[in-house]
Amino acid sequence: MTETHGKYDSGCPVAYALDILGDRWSLLIIRDMAVRGAQTYGALLEGWEGISTNILAQRLKQLEQDGIVSKTRDPENRRSFRYALTAKGRDLAPVIVELVLWSGKYNAADNAMTGLLEKIRVDRAAVEACIRAGKTP
């Protein structure tokens, strides 16, 4: 836990980003919100990569502290919470897009998903605009 959120304090912008995103799960949680439209703890737990509930809870808390994710009570069910990306989180749209393009070029696995990649290749600006608007692309 400390390893993933120690502070480099070097002042380098890449290090700043990795202080927040430099672990195996944070960007996948952000992807689940931005691309899969996950809004609840249960939906996030059912992601494609099988995140464990303790890691999800810890990462969500950290992402909230880092200003990437907001947590609000569900207006339709006051005992539940809704998770959403903040503007700071949605502004990661071009980072996600570039990671997808890079993987699309180099991932030769048979099971490589290409749905989002195709959308980005057709109209990258539209995909980024969707994510920035809080809509699934």
Add this chain to the structure above:
Amino acid sequence: MTETHGKYDSGCPVAYALDILGDRWSLLIIRDMAVRGAQTYGALLEGWEGISTNILAQRLKQLEQDGIVSKTRDPENRRSFRYALTAKGRDLAPVIVELVLWSGKYNAADNAMTGLLEKIRVDRAAVEACIRAGKTP
């Protein structure tokens, strides 16, 4: 070690990228080669964030296995090695650029470095072209 390079096998391109880059150090090593022009183990060890020698050695080996970094004997000193980014590694240029732009927007720390950020804001394409050509921007 296993934690940073287990395989998600979900087929998602974001997961593919994080299988290779999803830790606190890999992208900083890539930055040191792409932006600071580090070519030797010693130069990489003297990065801004104080990487330890055992983590550096492990990550370099993994980045070689993942096809991001090449390691060759120094022609001027056959007892030393030179490290360089492969085309796959240099193709991370736009990912680095987007991370720098995002951090430039949100990192309010007094010690935030702005040199590369300014260069990207002035001429993003030139910065990416430099990194892709294996030159420091």
